[in-house]
Amino acid sequence: MTDEDWRLSDQETYLHGRKFRWAAWWPYRDGWDHDHCDFCFAEISADxxxxxxxxxxxxxxxxxxxxxCPQCLEDFRTRFAFEVQAGPPREPSGSIGKLR
Structure with a gap:
């Protein structure tokens, strides 16, 4: 990854060194029906x-x-010193958690 990667937009200020866990999406607040990947803006939802x-x-x-999303965590894991508590189950198709 380079500093010019289009997905970078100052996430280091709030994500560097954070711990992550794999989970099914849930609404953080009442009325929310989705979130987005903090890097690539892929939609994450129970839809x-x-x-x-x-x-x-x-x-x-x-x-x-x-x-x-799985790809962005993999791409930025080292640069952002992410800690991962538990990983997703491996699926033979390679479509971990992906709906389409």
Whole structure:
């Protein structure tokens, strides 16, 4: 990853060194129906109609507020010194948590 990666937008100020765990999406507040990956903006939701990109992803372990898709966590794990508490089950298709 380079500093020019389009997905970077000052996330280091609030994500560096954070712990993440794999989870099915849930609404952080009443009325919320989705979140977005903090890097690539992929939609993460409990939606099962195929609208959301993921229904499971990485979420900050301490507050459950920030969500990161599997590819972005892998891409930025070292740079941001992410700690991972538990990983997703491996699926033969490679579509971990991906709905479409």
């Amino acid at each position: 099962t109609t195929g609208h959301a990109d993921f229904n499971e992803a990485w979420v900050t372990a301490d507050d459950g507020y920030h969500w990161i």
